[in-house]
Every structure is written in structure tokens, then in C-alpha cells.
Amino acid sequence: MDIHSELKELSHFLSDYSTCLMAVGTHTSRVVRNTSRIAQSFGFFADMTIFQKTIIMTLRDKDNLHSYSSVNKIKPMALNFEINSRLSSLSWEAYDERLSLAQIKSRYQEIVSKPRMNKWIVLLLVAFANASFCRLFLGDWQAMSIVFIATLVGFFVRQKMMEKHINHLFVFVSASFVASMIGSIATLYNIGNTPQIALGTSVLFLIPGVPLINGVLDIIEGHALAGVSRLINAALLIICLAIGLSLTLLLIGVDAL
Amino acid sequence: MMTTDFILAIIFDCFFAAVASIGFAVISNPPRKAILVSAFLAAVGHGFRYFLLQSTSLDISSASFIAAFIIGLLSILFAKKIHCPAEVFSFPSLLPMIPGMYAYKTVLASVKFIQSDDYPTSVNIIVDIFRNGTTTVFVLFALVVGVSVPMFIFHSQTFSVTRILKFVNKERRTLGKPSVEIEQIEER
Numbered sequence: 001m002d003i004h005s006e007l008k009e010l011s012h013f014l015s016d017y018s019t020c021l022m023a024v025g026t027h028t029s030r031v032v033r034n035t036s037r038i039a040q041s042f043g044f045f046a047d048m049t050i051f052q053k054t055i056i057m058t059l060r061d062k063d064n065l066h067s068y069s070s071v072n073k074i075k076p077m078a079l080n081f082e083i084n085s086r087l088s089s090l091s092w093e094a095y096d097e098r099l100s101l102a103q104i105k106s107r108y109q110e111i112v113s114k115p116r117m118n119k120w121i122v123l124l125l126v127a128f129a130n131a132s133f134c135r136l137f138l139g140d141w142q143a144m145s146i147v148f149i150a151t152l153v154g155f156f157v158r159q160k161m162m163e164k165h166i167n168h169l170f171v172f173v174s175a176s177f178v179a180s181m182i183g184s185i186a187t188l189y190n191i192g193n194t195p196q197i198a199l200g201t202s203v204l205f206l207i208p209g210v211p212l213i214n215g216v217l218d219i220i221e222g223h224a225l226a227g228v229s230r231l232i233n234a235a236l237l238i239i240c241l242a243i244g245l246s247l248t249l250l251l252i253g254v255d256a257l
Numbered sequence: 258m259m260t261t262d263f264i265l266a267i268i269f270d271c272f273f274a275a276v277a278s279i280g281f282a283v284i285s286n287p288p289r290k291a292i293l294v295s296a297f298l299a300a301v302g303h304g305f306r307y308f309l310l311q312s313t314s315l316d317i318s319s320a321s322f323i324a325a326f327i328i329g330l331l332s333i334l335f336a337k338k339i340h341c342p343a344e345v346f347s348f349p350s351l352l353p354m355i356p357g358m359y360a361y362k363t364v365l366a367s368v369k370f371i372q373s374d375d376y377p378t379s380v381n382i383i384v385d386i387f388r389n390g391t392t393t394v395f396v397l398f399a400l401v402v403g404v405s406v407p408m409f410i411f412h413s414q415t416f417s418v419t420r421i422l423k424f425v426n427k428e429r430r431t432l433g434k435p436s437v438e439i440e441q442i443e444e445r
Binding site for chain 1: 269270272273274276277278279280281282283284285286287288291303340341342344345348349351352353355357358360361364365368397398400401402405
């Protein structure tokens with residue numbers, strides 16, 4: 001095979017690989033490192049520029065005589081640490097065992113097509129998590145049970161709307177509105193001694209924790225542009241959450257939280 | 258200082274932090290074996306932060322930094338054991354400490370600032386916005402810097418934990434090939 005079609009084929013695969021890693025919430029420097037490692041196992045070098053929505057990549061040979069460039073769109077995907085972990089392993093396997101491109105591709109397909117955890121289990125675990133979060137903010141058991149129900153319903157709304165591919169900002173406003181409306185039952189009927197905490201923690205399951213951490217990590221590792229755009233996206237989600245919550249506050253007439 | 262009540266409060270804090278971390282972790286579909294590890298790390302980190310906040314005069318961001326540093330150290334140990342990238346369980350274990358409430362309170366206070374029209378309340382709200390906003394930013398940076406300082410210290414180990422050389426070499430020996438040595442990949 002001549003070198004150019006070899007470059008082209010590898011570049012097609014690496015564009016899939018790197019955009020997938022980026023979409024499932026891997027921090028930028030690991031994406032760069034993993035992708036260049038696979039390129040190196042074929043004796044090539046990959047240089048890339050990463051933005052929030054696209055990756056620009058040039059694959060070249062050692063003497064810089066042949067190169068192949070591509071601009072790749074990052075498709076929106078849900079966060080997935082399992083894919084992150086196993087694709088990182090795959091890059092080392094490719095490097096250590098000198099796998100052929102066909103082998104790497106078949107393993108990649110196997111990893112990417114693995115089903116996610118059952119969504120009902122996720123729903124239940126998130127509800128328990130937010131209830132215990134309420135306890136960490138010193139809420140009593142009445143507040144905890146109201147937060148449990150609020151999260152159950154709010155997260156269900158989020159899952160359903162996400163499945164229908166509705167704009168994610170609107171999803172966050174709606175989910176936070178529904179969750180905080182249920183959370184406000186405690187304030188309206190004065191249930192327990194800590195109704196304010198129930199209302200305040202009922203929306204916390206929507207905080208985009210992983211993008212916030214990834215954004216800061218990108219900034220301190222020098223990928224400032226990617227990091228800042230991650231943080232801006234996370235901030236947008238938090239603003240949407242606050243809009244949903246302030247709608248509730250407006251309706252039930254509580255002016256301080 | 259260390260009364261039974263205080264110790265009991267710390268244990269409760271650890272337990273609920275672990276449950277919270279499991280629930281917030283499964284949203285991002287972690288590998289099954291990493292879930293329990295991240296729950297353990299969250300319990301240690303959050304419990305230690307609770308201890309620091311209650312028994313010393315440390316502020317919340319310094320306490321978060323120390324707790325995150327401990328999580329970072331432990332996560333590297335576990336990463337070597339079960340061959341996962343360290344962030345797969347160190348990030349979920351940080352989630353209970355993310356300053357989410359401060360973050361949305363900043364936004365809520367800003368909304369209130371637009372609505373208020375008399376001077377003294379506006380000044381109070383500005384203090385609110387600034388206090389919540391700076392707490393958010395400082396705690397967030399403290400968490401991430403704290404967890405990644407150990408990663409920078411143990412640089413070469415951290416980035417090769419997903420490499421399973423032992424198995425590779427065993428396989429290669431049975432095939433009669435020379436074994437692969439750990440070599441530092443040229444950082445580019």
C-alpha cells in the first residue's frame with residue numbers, strides 16, 4: 001500500500017477515535033496523548049488543535065514529506081467514563097502489541113457499542129444520591145424524602161426529554177423547574193425543620209460536575225481555549241438551572257433561599 | 258474535642274458522601290469496578306474535609322484542597338491496581354464537593370440584584386454575589402489543582418496505568434519474542 005492511502009485510512013480512524021474520546025468527557029491532554037500514541041505505533045505523528053465542536057488534525061510521516069489533514073466534527077454524546085478508560089487501554093495495546101489497523105478498528109467498535117447501565121437503576125441511584133446530599137447540607141429526614149421524590153421526578157423528566165433530543169438548555173430549565181416545584185412542597189406546608197434546605201438541594205443533581213472539573217483541568221494543563229469553552233458551557237447549564245429554580249421561587253413567593 | 262458524637266457525625270458524613278458519589282458517578286457510566294473505589298475515595302475525602310472544617314479554623318477552599326490532594330494520592334494507588342485512568346474514579350469522588358449550591362446562588366443573587374431598586378439592599382446583594390461567586394471559583398480550582406498535584410508528581414506512572422505490560426510480556430515470552438520494556442514516549 002502506498003504511504004498516502006495508509007495515512008488517509010489511519011487518519012479516518014483517528015478522527016473517529018479522537019472525536020469519540022472528546023465527546024465522552026475526556027480531558028484534552030489525554031485525548032492528544034492517546035491519539036498521538038496510536039499514530040506513533042504506525043510510525044506517524046499526529047498534531048491536533050482541539051475546539052469545543054471540532055478537532056483539526058494533521059497526520060504526517062517522520063520526514064514531513066507526506067501528510068493528511070482533516071477537520072472533524074465532535075458529535076454530542078452522553079458522558080461515558082467506561083469508553084474513556086477502555087479507549088485509553090486500547091491505545092497502549094496498539095502501541096505495545098503493534099496491532100494492525102483492522103484489529104484496532106474491530107476492538108474500537110466493540111468498546112463503543114457496549115450498552116450503558118440500565119437507566120432505571122441510574123434514576124434510582126441518582127435519587128438516593130441527591131437525598132444523601134441533602135443530609136450533607138444538614139437537612140432532616142423529612143427534607144431528605146422530599147428531595148428523593150423531587151430528584152426521581154426531575155431526573156426522569158431530564159432522561160425523557162434527552163431521549164427526544166430536545167435542546168439541552170431547555171431540558172435543564174424544565175427539569176430544574178419540576179424538581180424545585182416538588183422540593184417547594186416542604187416550604188409550602190412547613191414540613192420538617194429544614195424546608196429551605198429541601199428546596200435548595202432538590203436541583204443539585206443537575207450541576208454539571210464533570211465538565212466543570214474537566215474545564216479547570218484543561219486550563220491548568222495549558223489547553224486554555226478548550227477549558228474555557230467547557231466552563232462556559234457548564235456555566236450556561238447552571239444559569240438554566242437557576243432560571244428554572246427562580247421560576248419556582250416566583251410562583252410560590254419565596255424571595256430568599 | 259473527639260467526643261463520640263463528633264466521631265459519629267464524621268462517620269455519617271463519610272457514608273452519605275459515598276452514596277452521593279455513587280449516584281452522581283453513574284450518570285457518566287463509569288466502569289463497574291471503579292464505582293466502589295470512587296465511593297470509598299469520596300467517603301475519605303468528604304469526611305476529612307468535614308473534620309477539617311469542624312475542628313480547625315481552615316476555610317472551605319483550603320480544606321477542599323487538602324481533601325482533594327488526599328483523593329489524588331489514593332486514586333493513583335488504585336489506578337495502578339486496577340488499570341484505569343486515575344480520573345475515572347477521582348472525578349466522581351470529587352462530585353459531592355463541587356460547589357453547586359454556591360454556583361446557582363450566585364446566579365439567583367444576580368437576578369435579585371436586577372429586581373431590587375433601593376440602595377442598601379443592592380449593596381447587600383452585591384456582597385452576596387461576590388461571596389458566592391468567589392467561593393465557587395476558589396473551591397473548584399482548589400479541588401482540581403489538589404487532585405492533579407499528585408498526578409504531576411507521579412507523572413510517568415499516572416499516564417501509563419492503562420498499560421498492562423505484565424500480561425503483554427508473558428504472552429510474548431510464550432511466543433518466543435523479546436519482552437517490551439517501559440520506555441518513556443516522546444512527549445509531543
